[in-house]
Amino acid sequence: MKKFFNKFHLLKLYKQLYETVMSYGIIHWGGSHHIKPLKVLQNKVCRTILNMESRTSETEIYPIMKVLKIENLYKLRMSVFVFKNKEFFQIYHSVSYSRTGGGLVAAYPRWTKHHSRLQARYRGFELFNKSSNYTRNKNKI
Numbered sequence: 411m412k413k414f415f416n417k418f419h420l421l422k423l424y425k426q427l428y429e430t431v432m433s434y435g436i437i438h439w440g441g442s443h444h445i446k447p448l449k450v451l452q453n454k455v456c457r458t459i460l461n462m463e464s465r466t467s468e469t470e471i472y473p474i475m476k477v478l479k480i481e482n483l484y485k486l487r488m489s490v491f492v493f494k495n496k497e498f499f500q501i502y503h504s505v506s507y508s509r510t511g512g513g514l515v516a517a518y519p520r521w522t523k524h525h526s527r528l529q530a531r532y533r534g535f536e537l538f539n540k541s542s543n544y545t546r547n548k549n550k551i
Contacts, residue, residue, distance in 0.1 A: 412458060420459045425477065428455060433483055437491050440484030441533040449480050485537060492534040 412420065432448060439445070456471045457464065472479055478486065 417459060417461075421475065424455065424459060424475075428452075429477065429483075432480060433487060436480075436484050437488045437530050437534075440480070440488065441530065445480060445484075452480050488530065488534055489537050489541065492538045 456475050
């Protein structure tokens with residue numbers, strides 16, 4: 411396709427085809443350790459679109475492409491999912507006497523196995539608690 415389209419059109423195709431397929435169900439499988447082959451494929455596709463060498467760093471690729479890395483796409487989708495579905499998670503108001511104050515906090519499940527902590531439910535709580543108090547206390551996106 412690179413022979414027939416310029417960079418602008420290839421970027422549009424990337425966003426409409428590749429990124430949508432890659433993000434389908436990402437909140438369920440995005441926290442897995444098996445994401446590395448997709449990350450390698452994403453880097454290869456981006457380098458091809460930009461005509462960059464195979465050893466070009468990710469820090470050079472993604473600012474030019476103006477797309478999210480697969481890890482950041484996972485964090486974004488998971489955060490939006492948790493925020494929109496707060497009623498399905500154990501979220502409560504905490505009282506804190508520190509500078510940051512209290513606010514909404516998610517209660518972690520008491521899972522001890524490593525593979526359990528890679529699941530969407532645990533990662534959702536983790537991302538919610540790492541976000542700022544301002545973001546956690548918002549009612550709408």
